[in-house]
Amino acid sequence: MNAGAASLAIPGAAAVPVPAPVIRRLGLVDYAHTLQAMQQFTAERAPDTPDEIWFLEHPPVFTLGMNASARHLLAPGDIPVVQVDRGGQVTYHGPGQLVVYPLVDLKRARLGIRDFVTALERAVIELSAASGIVAQCRRDAPGVYVNAAKLASVGVRVRRTGAYHGLALNVDLDLEPFARINPCGYEGLRMTQLSVLGGPRTVTAAAAALEPHLLRALGLARP
Numbered sequence: 001m002n003a004g005a006a007s008l009a010i011p012g013a014a015a016v017p018v019p020a021p022v023i024r025r026l027g028l029v030d031y032a033h034t035l036q037a038m039q040q041f042t043a044e045r046a047p048d049t050p051d052e053i054w055f056l057e058h059p060p061v062f063t064l065g066m067n068a069s070a071r072h073l074l075a076p077g078d079i080p081v082v083q084v085d086r087g088g089q090v091t092y093h094g095p096g097q098l099v100v101y102p103l104v105d106l107k108r109a110r111l112g113i114r115d116f117v118t119a120l121e122r123a124v125i126e127l128s129a130a131s132g133i134v135a136q137c138r139r140d141a142p143g144v145y146v147n148a149a150k151l152a153s154v155g156v157r158v159r160r161t162g163a164y165h166g167l168a169l170n171v172d173l174d175l176e177p178f179a180r181i182n183p184c185g186y187e188g189l190r191m192t193q194l195s196v197l198g199g200p201r202t203v204t205a206a207a208a209a210l211e212p213h214l215l216r217a218l219g220l221a222r223p
Contacts, residue, residue, distance in 0.1 A: 018108060019050035021220045025207065026056040028095060031063070031082055039085075041103055042162040051109075051220065054101040055207040058093040062181060065089055065155060072182040079177060086165040088142070088155035089185030096173025096193075098206045100166050102218060107161035109219055117142055117154055119217040120167045124152045126213040127206075131199040141184065144169075149192035153184060171195060171206045 026034075034056065041052065062073060062081045065088040072090045073081060079092075093099060106116055121137040124144040128135035128151070135146050144152040152169040170193035183189045200206040215221040 019048065021051040021053055021104075021215070023211065024052060024054045026054055028057045028059065031058045031061045031093060034058070034101075035082075035084060038101055038103065038164040042159050042164050045103075045105070045160075045162055047105075047108070049105070051105060052103045053211075053214065054103070055211075056099050056101070057095050057097060057203055058099055060092070060094040060177060062090055062092055062177070069185070072185050073180075074182065075180045077180060079180070084165070086155040086157045088153075090181045091153050091155070091168060091184060092177045092181060093168060094173050094177060096171055096203065098169040098171050098203045098210070100169070100207075100210070100214065101164060102166050102214070104163045104218060104220075105161055106158060106163050111218070113156065113158055113163075116163055116218075117156060119219075120154050120156075120214070121152070123210060123213040123217040124167070124169055126217070127210045128194075128197070128199060130209065131194070131197070133194075133197045133199055141186065143184065146192055146197060149190040150183060151192050151194070151197075169194070169206060169210070171199075171203050172201050 060079045062076055062079055063084045065086050068089045121144050125135045133146060135144050135151055137144055142154045143150050152167060154167055156163055156165045172195035175191050178191045194206060195201045200209050
């Protein structure tokens with residue numbers, strides 16, 4: 001994005017310039033390498049560092065959250081398992097799934113963690129609605145659902161006010177690996193994807209369609 005910086009007005013204080021977010025489309029990238037890059041970006045960012053949003057896919061991998069129980073990892077087979085520093089239980093990433101990592105300074109954006117998660121969910125719900133898909137979130141289980149089947153998973157971590165990890169949206173992938181786990185810690189949870197619901201059928205198309213909803217939901221859209 002090439003838009004200039006906006007000003008964030010805070011009562012009783014001078015306007016703080018908020019740089020426009022940087023959008024990166026990374027393609028198919030290794031999970032461990034990407035996790036390290038997110039952690040490094042978050043550790044090194046300064047108060048004036050622009051937020052970044054990464055759109056990408058991962059090769060097949062199971063990831064376990066910080067407090068995840070190994071009992072939800074049923075039969076991983078030849079798919080690698082990576083322990084990570086986000087919240088939540090176990091999930092699967094693979095080609096055909098759009099993964100979005102919004103690296104956002106929550107303090108500067110004036111978002112609490114719950115607000116941030118809700119914004120990610122709302123962006124997917126709005127994208128779904130644009131394709132005539134009725135989707136909803138659940139207070140007891142983060143993510144986005146269509147008729148009780150999970151369309152998107154959310155898991156985040158915040159360090160020094162910087163958020164990382166984010167959103168995994170099923171677009172057109174092999175759902176079989178989800179049968180090897182209890183997705184997000186829920187036994188028997190069904191998964192669904194945009195391609196069978198009438199939404200975008202490619203990760204590229206889904207990323208392009210999601211971007212404006214995501215920027216608006218996070219308060220990063222420019223006039």
